[in-house]
Amino acid sequence: MLPWVYEFHWTVFHITFLLVFFSVFVVIVTTVVMAMRRTQQAEQQNKIDSILWHSDFEDLPPKARVCRHELSGEVKNRMCDNGFDCRSCKVHTFLVSQQHEPHSVQFETYGFTMPPYRLYHRGHAWVQEEKDGTYKIGIDDFGTRIIGRAQSIELPEIGTHLSVNGKGMLVRKQNAEIRILSPIDGKVVEQGDAEKGWLLKVKPDNKEKVTAHLLKGDEVPNWIMREMERLQISFATSGVGATLADGGELVPDFHKHYPKADWDSVLGQMFLEA
Amino acid sequence: MDKKLIPRGLQRTSFTKFLLWVLPWTALLAFGTYAIYLCLAEGLFHTNMDNRFAFGIWIFLDLTVIALGAGAFFTGFLLYILKRKELKAVINSAVVIGLICYTGAMLVLMVDVGQPLRALFTFWHPNTHSILTEVTFCLTCYLIVLIIEYVPIVLKNRQLRQIPKFLVFEFQLHKLMPVIAGIGTFLSFFHQGSLGGLFGVLRGRPFAFREELGIWPSTFFLFVISAAAAGPSFIMLTTWLVEKITKKRLVKPSVYKFLGKVSGIMLIAYVLLKSIDTFIWINSTSPGNGFPAFEFYATRSFGTWILFTEIVTLGLLPALVLLSSRLRENRKLLFGAGFMVCCGIMLNRFVMTIQTLALPTLPFDEFLTYMPSWEEVATFLFVIAYGVLLYSFTFRYSTLFPQERELEYMPDEQSSKEFANSAGERSWWQPRFVTNFINRIASSKL
Numbered sequence: 001m002l003p004w005v006y007e008f009h010w011t012v013f014h015i016t017f018l019l020v021f022f023s024v025f026v027v028i029v030t031t032v033v034m035a036m037r038r039t040q041q042a043e044q045q046n047k048i049d050s051i052l053w054h055s056d057f058e059d060l061p062p063k064a065r066v067c068r069h070e071l072s073g074e075v076k077n078r079m080c081d082n083g084f085d086c087r088s089c090k091v092h093t094f095l096v097s098q099q100h101e102p103h104s105v106q107f108e109t110y111g112f113t114m115p116p117y118r119l120y121h122r123g124h125a126w127v128q129e130e131k132d133g134t135y136k137i138g139i140d141d142f143g144t145r146i147i148g149r150a151q152s153i154e155l156p157e158i159g160t161h162l163s164v165n166g167k168g169m170l171v172r173k174q175n176a177e178i179r180i181l182s183p184i185d186g187k188v189v190e191q192g193d194a195e196k197g198w199l200l201k202v203k204p205d206n207k208e209k210v211t212a213h214l215l216k217g218d219e220v221p222n223w224i225m226r227e228m229e230r231l232q233i234s235f236a237t238s239g240v241g242a243t244l245a246d247g248g249e250l251v252p253d254f255h256k257h258y259p260k261a262d263w264d265s266v267l268g269q270m271f272l273e274a
Numbered sequence: 275m276d277k278k279l280i281p282r283g284l285q286r287t288s289f290t291k292f293l294l295w296v297l298p299w300t301a302l303l304a305f306g307t308y309a310i311y312l313c314l315a316e317g318l319f320h321t322n323m324d325n326r327f328a329f330g331i332w333i334f335l336d337l338t339v340i341a342l343g344a345g346a347f348f349t350g351f352l353l354y355i356l357k358r359k360e361l362k363a364v365i366n367s368a369v370v371i372g373l374i375c376y377t378g379a380m381l382v383l384m385v386d387v388g389q390p391l392r393a394l395f396t397f398w399h400p401n402t403h404s405i406l407t408e409v410t411f412c413l414t415c416y417l418i419v420l421i422i423e424y425v426p427i428v429l430k431n432r433q434l435r436q437i438p439k440f441l442v443f444e445f446q447l448h449k450l451m452p453v454i455a456g457i458g459t460f461l462s463f464f465h466q467g468s469l470g471g472l473f474g475v476l477r478g479r480p481f482a483f484r485e486e487l488g489i490w491p492s493t494f495f496l497f498v499i500s501a502a503a504a505g506p507s508f509i510m511l512t513t514w515l516v517e518k519i520t521k522k523r524l525v526k527p528s529v530y531k532f533l534g535k536v537s538g539i540m541l542i543a544y545v546l547l548k549s550i551d552t553f554i555w556i557n558s559t560s561p562g563n564g565f566p567a568f569e570f571y572a573t574r575s576f577g578t579w580i581l582f583t584e585i586v587t588l589g590l591l592p593a594l595v596l597l598s599s600r601l602r603e604n605r606k607l608l609f610g611a612g613f614m615v616c617c618g619i620m621l622n623r624f625v626m627t628i629q630t631l632a633l634p635t636l637p638f639d640e641f642l643t644y645m646p647s648w649e650e651v652a653t654f655l656f657v658i659a660y661g662v663l664l665y666s667f668t669f670r671y672s673t674l675f676p677q678e679r680e681l682e683y684m685p686d687e688q689s690s691k692e693f694a695n696s697a698g699e700r701s702w703w704q705p706r707f708v709t710n711f712i713n714r715i716a717s718s719k720l
Contacts, residue, residue, distance in 0.1 A: 014402060021411050024457060028418055031453050035446040039439060042446070048438045051445045055435070059673070061680045234283070265283040269679075274282060274432075 049166030053181070057083045057165075059274040063230055068215055069095050071222040084122045085164060086213040109221045110228065112141040119214035120223070121183035123272050125168060127214055128198070133207070135184055136198040137168065142227055143180070146270055147171055148255035155199060160188045162202060164213065169199060173255065176264040178271050184210055227270070234269040235261060281432055281673045285522070285682065292670060299659045299666075306656020309649040310385055318388045320649040329627045331646040332386045335654050337469060337623040339375040341497070342616060345505030346372020346420060347455075347462035352536065354455035360532050363525045366427050366674045367516075368509050373420045374664055378657035380417060385653055405472050412465035419458045422447065427672050463498055470497025473626045480563040481570045482630040484555060492551045493626075499547065503540035504619040506533040507596075507612035514609055516669065522682070524675040531602045537615055538596025545589040552585065573641050576629050584625060588618030 008014055042051060057065070067078040068086065074095055086092040107115055118126040124143030128136045139147070154170040162168055168182030190201035204210040215223055235258070255263060268274070276289045286292070312320050323330040349368040353361040361368075384390035397414075400407045429435065429444035467490065473482040474491025484491040510533040517524050560567040571578045592611035595601045602608050632642045668674060 008402065017402075017408070021415075024415055024461065027453065027457055028415065028422070031450050031457075032422060032447075035443060035450055038446040039442045042442045043438065048442060051442050052435075055430075055441065055445055059676065063680075262283075268282040274435075 049163055052167075053165040054083055056272060056274040060272060063226070063233070064269075064272065066226060068092075068219050068223075071215070071219045071226070073218075073222070074099075083165060084213060087209050092212075109224045112145075112224055114141060114220050114224065116217065116220075119183075119211050119216050120220055121181060121214055122223075123165075123168075123181035123183070124270065125180055125183045127183045127211060129211075130201070134189055134201050134203050135186065135210070136192070137183060137200040137202060138192075138198040139171075139180060142224060143271070145252050146231070146254050146267065147173060147178075148252070153199065155191050156188050158188050158191060162186055162188060162200075171267075173267070174263060176267045178267045179273060180271060183214060186210075231266070231270060234266045279431065279433055279671045281671075283679050284673065286670055287520075292666075296663060296666060299662045302655055302659035303663065306652050306654075306659060309652030310656060312649055313385050313388070313653065314390070320647060322645060322647045322650065327631055327642055327644045329631055330644060331650050331654065332382045334624055334627040335657075336379040336382055337627060338620045339379050339657070340466065340469065341501040341504050341619045341623060342508040343372045343375025343379075343505070344462060344466060344501035345509040346375075346423070347416075347458045348502045348505045348536075349509060350423070350451075350455035351459040354452040355459065358532070360529055363529045363675060363677045364509055364513060364533070366672070366676075367513060368505075369420065369423045369427060370665055370668050370674065371509065371512055373424050374657075374661035376413070376417050376420055378661060380413065381660075382653060382657060405468050405475060409465050409468045409472070412461045412468065416458060416461040416465060419454055419461065422454055423451070423458070426451075427668065427674070430673060431671050462501075466501045467494040467498045470494050470626075473630060476630070479630050479633075479635060480560055480565045481633050481635075482626060483559065483563065484551065485559050492547075492554075496544065496548055496551060499540060499544040500619055500622060503537050503544050504615055506537040506540075507615040509533060510537070510612045511609065511616060513675070516665075520669075522678065524678050524681065526677055526681065529677075530605075530608060531599075534596045534602050534608050534612060535599075537612065538593050541589065541593040541615055542597060545585060545593055548585055548589065552581070570633055573633070575641075576625075576632070580621070580625060580629070584618060584621050588614050588621060592618065 042048065062079060065079045065081075067075065067080045069075045069092070070078045078091075082089045107113065114120065118128045118140075120126050120140055124140050126138050126140045128138075130136060151172045151174070154172070156162065156167075156169065162182040163185050164182060166182050167179045169180045171178045171180060184202060184204055185206070186202035186204040188200055189203050192198040192200060280286050287295075309320075321330065321332075345368045349361050349365055352358040353365050384393060387393065396407070396410045400410075426444045426447050429440045429447075435441045435444065470493035471490050472493075473479075474484040474486075474493035476482045482493070484493050486492075487495065510530055513525055514530070556567040560570075568578070570576070571581065592614040595607050595611035596615075601611075628644070632644065634640055634642075
């Protein structure tokens with residue numbers, strides 16, 4: 001294999017063969033080393049949450065990745081390839097600049113209470129701006145009804161920094177453990193609870209574009225309708241057969257009515273966790 | 275604990291049933307291990323090979339599995355380099371099958387060498403005049419590539435991805451996959467080709483010897499193209515088999531049809547080149563070496579029927595089926611053609627190894643027969659058992675088919691409709707009477 005071993009001759013063929021072989025070997029080794037180095041860098045830069053989300057997002061079925069502009073009827077058959085982060089999406093920027101009509105305001109959507117003054121994340125968290133510049137965060141009505149009565153909700157400590165699509169909070173329910181994605185970037189300044197009607201209060205990092213990626217207005221009813229469809233699919237695959245009739249409303253504490261369903265799978269699919 | 279290892283949202287059989295499935299394969303693995311032990315500890319006299327019949331069932335099946343495992347590199351090439359996204363649905367399975375085929379082949383080669391610890395000599399003291407040196411180098415590198423491609427599939431396991439280091443490493447490795455796929459394609463091209471070239475350079479075996487195109491004999495290119503044709507068909511068949519065993523739908527019908535089409539295109543190219551090659555060999559190469567080509571087909575065992583079967587029955591026929599969009603609509607024809615492609619490749623590798631060695635070349639030579647010993651057969655059964663076990667565990671605890679979740683909801687009728695909806699039009703190369711004939715076959719119940 002090496003020039004000084006066994007019948008090696010300084011001919012074009014021998015040299016080319018060795019060069020090609022070693023180049024291949026070097027590329028393989030370099031690729032693995034590069035992956036290891038990037039792993040180390042990502043850990044140091046605390047990018048694990050973001051990578052976890054991207055990994056989960058890659059595994060989402062097409063029905064869960066529909067672009068918000070398809071929800072609002074502006075475009076057809078468009079899938080999000082940006083991890084639901086519209087802030088850096090050029091198509092979103094363009095389409096927003098074309099919008100003229102004001103968004104409709106509905107309080108009730110398919111039986112869910114979705115106040116128009118709140119903004120909604122695709123992972124079923126809502127965000128509401130406060131006068132002091134902070135934002136309240138909670139789980140939306142759809143998410144609350146699926147989870148029902150949670151065994152515990154683990155909230156991040158005050159001072160913790162949250163990033164969009166990173167882990168926001170952890171909900172435990174029987175055998176299932178579900179992380180709710182953080183809808184915005186910012187620092188936790190106060191913890192809430194169910195009685196207060198919100199779970200976290202967050203001070204955003206940057207005032208600009210802090211909620212540009214969140215759903216609002218016309219997008220919300222269409223999104224909820226598709227979420228109902230997804231819920232129906234997730235139930236059909238979790239071994240309980242047909243459950244939701246078209247046109248029906250989701251009862252509160254849905255979980256209680258179908259205790260035998262594979263809730264770990266249903267909650268994972270609905271809260272976008274692989 | 276078992277349930278926590280299964281990917282979220284995927285339905286798998288109970289652990290007890292899984293153990294019952296695993297048990298007979300483990301027994302077969304143990305039986306194979308014993309045979310391997312005998313060959314390695316006591317010597318190669320346990321085989322029925324000798325100095326004249328040095329390539330037996332091991333090399334024949336090695337060449338076959340390496341050709342069938344080509345689906346890994348070819349699918350990777352189509353997905354990562356040519357960006358055929360539909361193949362994302364089977365890439366993980368293709369990688370596992372490739373890994374099984376190549377590790378299995380390497381293992382059998384180690385036993386075949388007799389002294390596996392001396393495998394290092396291949397690298398340290400390579401015979402620079404041997405085409406096998408290139409094969410060894412490429413196979414080793416490609417095996418490393420396959421392991422690198424397999425690692426992310428394992429690390430994607432639900433529990434393993436909870437460990438941040440594994441999660442990030444898997445993610446980063448996945449991002450670099452086009453580089454790995456490119457290297458895999460390069461290596462596969464050369465080792466698949468060199469395995470064919472190996473026979474083409476045998477001057478002392480005029481049945482296999484072929485003229486050179488550039489620095490390589492024509493068999494170099496024929497092996498590459500035939501492997502690229504068989505690989506997608508084998509993925510199609512294995513996926514279908516897993517669907518039957520698990521009673522699940524794992525990929526959309528369009529993926530099967532695409533694999534069939536790719537296989538058909540490569541196969542027709544192969545049949546064409548093989549026919550030209552055979553024509554030149556019959557009329558020029560073989561007579562030029564003093565052997566009328568049909569003398570090689572004078573024995574009863576290997577008559578001209580074998581050539582006809584290889585090129586027409588298991589080559590041209592399945593190629594025509596796979597090239598016709600109308601015929602691909604019929605599942606039985608599609609999978610039947612895929613099966614024929616795999617059998618065709620197997621027959622080709624059999625002809626190149628066994629027939630080449632069995633035929634006499636010197637005036638005092640006689641037609642040789644060879645029957646593998648039980649140890650040789652058991653060693654190969656080891657590979658099959660190992661393959662089934664590795665695939666079963668990977669299927670249970672990782673996501674091999676990303677469309678599985680989605681398809682679990684899709685009713686059967688919708689899936690069949692999707693199969694029918696993508697019915698194609700008449701291909702440009704088909705005369706109308708051929709189309710009518712094909713349509714009649716497609717609409718008949720088989």
